[in-house]
Amino acid sequence: MNDTELMNDSEPMNDSERDWLAWAITRVEADANRSADTHLHRFDLPDQWGVDLYLKDESVHPTGSLKHRLARSLVLYGLCNGWITSTTPLVEASSGSTAVSEAYFAQLLGLPFIAVMPRSTVQEKIDLIEFAGGQCHLVDDPAMINSEAVRIASEQGGHFLDQFTHAERATDWRGNNNIAQSMFGQLTLERFPVPEWIVVGVGTGGTSATLGRYLRLQKHRTRLCVVDPEGSAYHRAWTSGDREVRTRGSRIEGIGRPRVEPSFVSAVVDRMELVPDAASVAAMRWTTERMGRSVGGSTGTNMWVAAQLVAQLRAEGRTGSVATLICDDGRRYARTYYSDEWVRTQGWDLAPYTEVLEAFAATGEWHGDAL
Known part of the structure; x- marks a missing residue:
């Protein structure tokens, strides 16, 4: 019934x-x-790059996640x-x-x-x-x-x-202090208050739907990039136009699905990127080290692509900002993503992806496509 x-x-x-x-x-x-609204953190990048990166910290909710x-x-x-x-x-x-x-x-x-x-x-x-x-x-x-x-x-x-x-459908995407309205309110006094890109992962599809609809309602030129872990159906469905795709599912908790769920609104997505699992975990650890704030695997997925978009803006000679999310607290993954032994059992080699991120931090350039 x-x-x-x-x-x-x-x-x-x-x-x-x-x-x-x-x-x-x-x-x-x-x-x-x-509950005070969740914080919007500015990731430490050189000012002279002319591109700012922000992370909205959803891990500070009473239950610790987005x-x-x-x-x-x-x-x-x-x-x-x-x-x-x-x-x-x-x-x-x-x-x-x-x-x-x-x-x-x-x-x-x-x-x-x-x-x-x-x-x-x-x-x-x-x-x-x-x-x-x-x-x-x-x-x-x-x-x-x-x-x-x-x-x-x-x-x-x-x-x-x-x-x-x-x-x-349960979230009021028009406003009412949803995640989109909150993020844009917090960006008001920044040097680039309307981001060039917002980067989010997709699990239910609710967050990407809320953000994409809100961007259109407010007539912002911000583009929405949705990231998907390997093994998930969303990226393949979005690129092929076939919502009946079935896959094995995701190994990055909180995002990715073996099928396209009803809540995924593909029409509001401007770009999708498929992220290797090892890249997600490497970026998760790199972000934690850089920010001094423990983040989970889905945040790593976000950051792998957010860094790429920052580098792309720089390569095109453009200024602006990129915004993404800290989805949950990394302490939940002490025995999995943060365990070297567990990572080895998954067959993941994090080193090449960490090298790409370190090179990005040093130069602002992206060489991840060579992996």
Whole structure:
């Protein structure tokens, strides 16, 4: 049974539920209201290059990642559509940061939360979800987590939050302090307040949809570059025009998918770049060392291409700025991306990519195409 059927079969809201709904929405909005907006950091590049690079730090949200915004939007969307009531269990198919953030909001509202996850999910993520009061339902076949989440939600009278379908529609892309409006507000006093490029990865597609739509609404000439890790379907689908592409999936947590999800709005994307996994991890470590701030693998994916765009602007004799995101806290990956032993087991050689980044930092030139 889908959400529309559940909504059509429901009884009109009584006064008790109406009061609870008002309380719940206030609780969710208060979480946003008491949190300062995320910082926009200027990456250290020589002023004489004439190109500035910024990173919006989404790791400082209460649940430590960009997905805090998405979880808040998904819960508000469910509340305002009448899909979430005072007794509704919340269910998600996710092994990553989205489930951590959704568990937080479920706990905020006193609702049960169940994350359907592959059995291979790292213990750190399971611990974070359980710390926030959620339950983890583990399945052997990762391809089955979506259908299993639908089954559990149906059997328990719950609401399947379904991030990959609802992400692009749950967020108010016109403004209302979304990530795009926030970023442009913070850039107002910079020497190049309207970036030449914004670089983001794609997981659900919600962030790229929000940014791309906002850029068009505000009539900015900023172009949107979406980065995709190897093994993901998005880049291949965007370049071929075939949304039915199927791939093995991504090894960079938080971005990339084995199929194109409904929330990916390809028409708002100006450019897509495919990034090798070793480049993502090398750029992650390089960024952490340069900024003194631990970042995750998807931030490395962003930075590999953001540096390339900075070098491209310089090579073309142009000035301007490039903006991207710190997606989550790198401390979550101490046993994986930051572990040399673990990286070796993946067959990744980071050295050639680190050399490209060091040469970029020294000269402003990009030689990554030779790899």
